[in-house]
Amino acid sequence: MRIKPGVRIRGLRPEILWAVCVIDKIYGRYGAEAVITSGTEGKHSRGSLHYSGNAVDLRTKNLSGDWAKAIVREAIDALGPDFDIVLEHNHIHMEYQPHEE
Numbered sequence: 415m416r417i418k419p420g421v422r423i424r425g426l427r428p429e430i431l432w433a434v435c436v437i438d439k440i441y442g443r444y445g446a447e448a449v450i451t452s453g454t455e456g457k458h459s460r461g462s463l464h465y466s467g468n469a470v471d472l473r474t475k476n477l478s479g480d481w482a483k484a485i486v487r488e489a490i491d492a493l494g495p496d497f498d499i500v501l502e503h504n505h506i507h508m509e510y511q512p513h514e515e
């Protein structure tokens with residue numbers, strides 16, 4: 415796993431760090447390297463979970479074919495309902511957002 419230069423991971427919550435480790439293993443099964451492209455820095459939408467350390471973005475331009483879709487499906491299965499994982503047009507957005515029971 416790599417962190418893109420300039421990306422800030424300080425302040426990421428333990429839950430999202432665990433999720434990053436899980437998705438890193440999934441990337442590896444596809445022969446790809448997980449790269450965090452956004453953490454707590456940058457400009458995001460108002461109320462974004464990036465600012466509270468509950469979200470990261472991961473690179474997809476290094477993935478072949480439908481691998482990004484497959485990685486998202488596997489991550490959803492592995493991480494469970496407290497995580498939202500969305501394939502955006504140029505990255506995977508992963509956030510920790512526990513649902514009330």
